[in-house]
Amino acid sequence: MTRLKALNKSTRNNIIVLGIILVIYVICRILMAAGAMSNLMQGLLVPLCYYSILAISLNLTVGILGELSLGHAGFMCIGAFMGAFFTKCTENSISNVFIRYGIAMLLGAVCAALFGGLIGVVVLRLRGDYLAIVTLAFGEIVKNIINALYVGIDNKGLHISLQDAAALKLAEGGEVIVNGAKGITGTSRDTTFTVAILMLILVYFIIVNLINSRSGRAIMAIRDNRIAAESVGIDITRFKLLAFTISAAMAGIAGVLYSHNISSLVATPKNFGYNMSIMILVFVVLGGVGNIRGSIVAAVILTLLPEYLRFLADYRMLIYAVVLIVMMIFNWNPACIAWRKNHPIKGVLQSVIKKKEGSASGKEGGKAS
């Protein structure tokens, strides 16, 4: 314990978080082995991991960089399709699952990062709220294009078409891999709970270490005061781009986890649409903008809660909308800030305790002033 205290603060926090995640992992494993975990819960374990990854990666953009991205589901979509596409192509040629899945993961992340970088190069050098609207449009368009995309493979190589499967003109023995609106079917389900947890830990450490690094401090300086940051020689566009690209790459990883957890991958408004991006944003806002651990907690709670509160299913999105508005006003309105200063949580608890003590002592010894 004393050795733990001797470490610097960020290392100590990292070890604690790692410990908590590992403990939860072990508990889940024991419960599964003992058969005490319902099928519903077992099915949720992997989604919990990729939702957490999505939430912390979006928090890098929203909380640390201070820009709003509404196309996070779009980056996830790119990662998902790229990863699944690679796995389908090489299912027969690469037999080792670890190597194949590792490359798929890397490819998904790199592709998502590439698109993130492309958008970032254009938008992040500008001031104003352009990133939000560009990423929003991007997310929708990625979905539309993938729904119209046909890719097949035969012994001559890849065939790509935006019309239909027949336009691919595949040779005999060729296979249609991406089949337009039907997506990719029959990807081997390589994502296990262990892999997902490992990726969550990896992404968590990449992001936390980025935040605590020199680059991270530069990014936060840009967020807090762009002009001051520029005047001390921080390359604004470069650091903004760095943060945004990493955030997109991590969303790509979440996408690969997602696509290898289901048997048929299609791009619908439900999984890669605007609603998904908003849901991730709600995780971030509820967990605390800029609070990476908070994002994980919020993602876990908000994924589990709807499963147990089925009767509220129709109102879920409505509640999300209200959460966004109320949280922002509560956090930023001057009147609310003043109210919170006068009513700090610690103070309220203390006053409650004092009242109890006061009433208790009042019973014993008359008036307690």
Add this chain to the structure above:
Amino acid sequence: MSFISYLIKGISLGSVYSMIALGYTMVYGIAKMLNFAHGDVIMVGGYIIFIVMSVSGLNPIVGVLLAIILCTLLGITIERVAYKPLRKASSLAVLITAIGVSYLLQNVALLIFGADTKSFSSVIKLPALKLAGGALTISGETLVTIPLCLIIMVALNIFIKKTKTGRSMIAVSEDKDASVLMGINVNKTIAITFAIGSALAAVASALLFSSYPSLSSTSGAMPGIKAFVAAVFGGIGSIPGAMIGGILLGVIQILSSAYISSQLSDAIVFFILILVLLVKPTGILGKVMHEKV
């Protein structure tokens, strides 16, 4: 001939876009915020007209007038409840709130009207005009849309340049603090801006859904994004810019879906936004804003 008919169709759609874009650009100029919920006000307007026409069977004009009144009230309420408490907050907080409002409107509409797409019957009951011996047909909707948009834009320009309220809007957009010192009621001016923008959105909804009659809870979002692209294209904050940007964007969209690919027309619009941001981020008529340190 088909090119001319596409061109006219494009100008018609473009004038609707420019009316929506006016709402974005005015609010952006004055409150310095991106009002994400603007597109969804169009959707609300569409539903109001739809209810009045299909349920009560009243004259469509009544429906449009009611939509204008209710959307104006909605715009003022949104500003009052969601944006006014955040006047001094960071732009990120305001943006997230705006998305929250947009999402709220969409989901309230979804709960009330259900997920199925409603078919909107046209507000405009004018016969189509046939020119050049039937080779060129101009629909009644187009015949109304283009002149009406022109009239509204000219009227809006006169309002802003000549009246006291209009000039106070310019003053607030130039310098909020100085206009307070000049005795301008900034809160009132911002509320009026939201009211005008929402009223224009209601008119736009009548015209838009008359030409493109499928109405669902998300059918305001895409025209909203395109109108925002139009506003950026023309130079955000500039009123003539919104008009020019809107019409150009409408023409580009119709021509590209006719001659290139209808599936990719959204992607082309998005590509234009990227191109504008790359080449001239201030837009066609935008001013370069100098920062004060």
